[in-house]
Amino acid sequence: xxxKLAAGNWKMNGSLSSIAMLDHLNRAIEHDASTDVVICPPVxxxxxxxxxxxxxxxxxxxxxxxxEPKGAFTGDVSxxxxxETGANHIIVGHSERRDGHHETDATIRAKALAxxxxxxxxxxxxxxxxxxxxxxxTLDVLGAQLMGSCPDTATGDTVVVAYEPIWAIGTGKVPSxxxxxxxxxxxxxxxVLRFGDAGNSIRLLYGGSVKAxxxxxxxAADNVDGALVGGASLTAxxxxxxxxxxxxx
Ligand code: PGA
Numbered sequence: 001x002x003x004k005l006a007a008g009n010w011k012m013n014g015s016l017s018s019i020a021m022l023d024h025l026n027r028a029i030e031h032d033a034s035t036d037v038v039i040c041p042p043v044x045x046x047x048x049x050x051x052x053x054x055x056x057x058x059x060x061x062x063x064x065x066x067x068e069p070k071g072a073f074t075g076d077v078s079x080x081x082x083x084e085t086g087a088n089h090i091i092v093g094h095s096e097r098r099d100g101h102h103e104t105d106a107t108i109r110a111k112a113l114a115x116x117x118x119x120x121x122x123x124x125x126x127x128x129x130x131x132x133x134x135x136x137x138t139l140d141v142l143g144a145q146l147m148g149s150c151p152d153t154a155t156g157d158t159v160v161v162a163y164e165p166i167w168a169i170g171t172g173k174v175p176s177x178x179x180x181x182x183x184x185x186x187x188x189x190x191x192v193l194r195f196g197d198a199g200n201s202i203r204l205l206y207g208g209s210v211k212a213x214x215x216x217x218x219x220a221a222d223n224v225d226g227a228l229v230g231g232a233s234l235t236a237x238x239x240x241x242x243x244x245x246x247x248x249x
Contacts, residue, residue, distance in 0.1 A: 002156065002200075002201060002203050002225050003033075003034060003035065003036055003203070003225075004034055004035040004036070004203075004225055004226045004246050004247070004249070005035070005036045005037075005038065005160060005203055005205060005225060005226035006035060006036070006037050006038070006226050006227055006229070006239075006242055006243045006246050007037075007038040007039075007040065007061065007089070007091075007123060007160075007162075007205065007226065007227070007228045007229065007233075008038070008039045008040060008228075008229050008230075008233025008234075008239055009040045009063060009091060009094070009207075009228055009229065009230050009233060010039070010040060010041045010042060010063075010230075010233060010234060011042075011063065011096070011230060012042060013042070013234060014041050014042060014045055014234070015045075016045065016048060018041070018045070018234075019045065019048045019049060019052050021234070021235060021236050022039060022049060022052045022053055022056070022058055023052060023056075024235075024236035024237075025037075025039070025058060025236040025239060025240055025243075026053070026056040026057075026058055027236075028236045028237075028240035029240050029243045029244060030244075030247070031056075031057040032247055034247055035226070035243065035246055035247045036059065036226075037057065037058050037059065037243055038058070038059045038060065038061045038089050038123075039053075039058060039059075039060060039061070039233065040060070040061040040062060040063050040089065040091055041060070042063070043062055043063070043077055043082070046060060046062060046082065046085035046086075046087050047085045047086070049087075050085055050086030050087060051086075054086075059087075059088055059089060060085075060086065060087045060088070060089070061087055061088065061089030061090055061091060061120075061121075061123065062077070062082045062087050062089070062090045062091070063090075063091045063094065064077075064090070064091065064092065064094070064097055064111070065077060065078060065079040065082055065090050065092070065111055065114055065115055065118075066078050066079075066111070066114070067107065067110035067111045067113070067114045068114070069114065069117075069118075078114065078118075079111075079114040079115045079117065079118035079120060080118050082115075082118070082120070083118040083119055083120060087120070088119070088120050088121060089120055089121045089122075089123055089160075090111075090115040090120050090121075090122055090123065091123045091125065091162075091228075092108050092111040092112050092115065092122050092123065092124055092125070092149075093105075093108035093111070093112075093124050093125045093126065093145075093149050094125045094164070095125060095127050095164060095166045095169060096169075098125075099166075104148075105144070105145055105147075105148025105149045106148065108124065108148075108149040109148060109149050109150065109151055112124050112149065112150070112151050112154075112159065113151045113153075116151065116153065116158045116159075121157070121158060121159065121160060122151075122158065122159050122160070123160045123161075123162055123205070123228065124149050124150060124159060124160070124161050124162065125161075125162045125164050125207070125228070126142050126145035126146055126149060126161065126162070126163060126164070127142070127145075127163060127164040127165050127166045127169075127207075127208070128141045128142060128165055128166065129166045129167065130166070130167035133165065133167065138183065139182075139183070139186050142163065142183060142186070142187065143186070143190055146161065146187060146190055146191070147190070147194065150191075150194070154195055154198065154202060155195070155198045155201060155202070156198060156200075156201025156202050156203065157201075159202055160202065160203045160204075160205060161187065161191070161202060161203070161204050161205070162204075162205040162206075162207045162228040163180075163183055163184065163187060163204065163205070163206055163207065164206075164207035164208045164228060165208050167208075168207075168208025168209050169207070169208045169209070169230065170209070170230060170231060171208075171209060172209050173208075173209060174208060174209050174210075174214055174218070175208075177217060177218075177220075177221060180206055180218060180221045180224065181221045181222050181223075184204050184206070184221060184222060184223035184224050185222055185223055187204055187223070188200075188204065188223045191204075203225040203226060204223050204224065204225050205224070205225060205226045205227055205228045206218050206221070206224050206226075206227055206228075207227060207228030207229065207230070209231075210227045210228075210229045210232060210242060211232045211238070211242070212232070212238060212241035212242055212245070215227065215241070215242045215245035215246065216245045216248075216249070219245055219246050219249035220249060226246055227242060227246065229242060
């Protein structure tokens with residue numbers, strides 16, 4: 001049985017005052033053994049966030065890391081440095097990094113490996129553009145990203161895969177239920193082909209305009225083990241119902 005995972009990605013949002021949200025969230029959800037909850041704030045808030053969650057079941061993650069443990073990389077942060085804050089997840093390969101920072105599958109695989117070596121879980125993001133969706137190449141594009149971005153040693157403990165159609169991120173547009181099922185079933189088959197039994201233990205999240213109003217429908221899809229949530233993870237009022245819907249799925 002795969003544990004479910006509700007992950008929130010604050011992106012470049014939030015300040016020290018936003019840390020109070022973690023306490024609100026903790027009180028708004030009933031923790032149960034079926035579902036993990038992770039919040040990924042900006043790197044400047046990681047220490048405060050892990051301290052705020054020390055007594056709760058909410059885990060903290062980062063949104064990116066460098067592939068090297070240390071060195072002359074001005075402005076970058078390594079997975080080891082992130083681990084020191086008490087965070088235990090790192091998102092890698094978000095489309096905003098792939099597009100805005102020209103990250104390739106090879107870069108993302110190296111970052112995922114760095115996260116794993118630092119003892120953390122890598123949340124590896126993949127997703128097709130609107131043009132690729134319209135051209136009918138979605139499954140091929142995702143398959144190539146999946147194979148290129150996942151380290152050979154991936155297991156359910158070290159890697160989570162998040163399917164995030166680029167055209168659904170922050171737009172309010174969501175793929176149809178059938179489209180989500182088609183992609184997640186295909187990704188599962190590819191994970192099993194590549195990793196054998198371990199491929200069955202790797203969790204598959206859906207991301208892109210997930211909200212309380214559509215969460216129940218999305219979580220009913222085969223092979224959707226949870227969600228990576230952007231905008232709706234910024235407040236406990238928006239995120240707690242998504243966690244509750246996931247627990248009930
Ligand atoms: P969104 O973002 O929920 O605001 O669409 C999702 C993401 O980019 O992870």
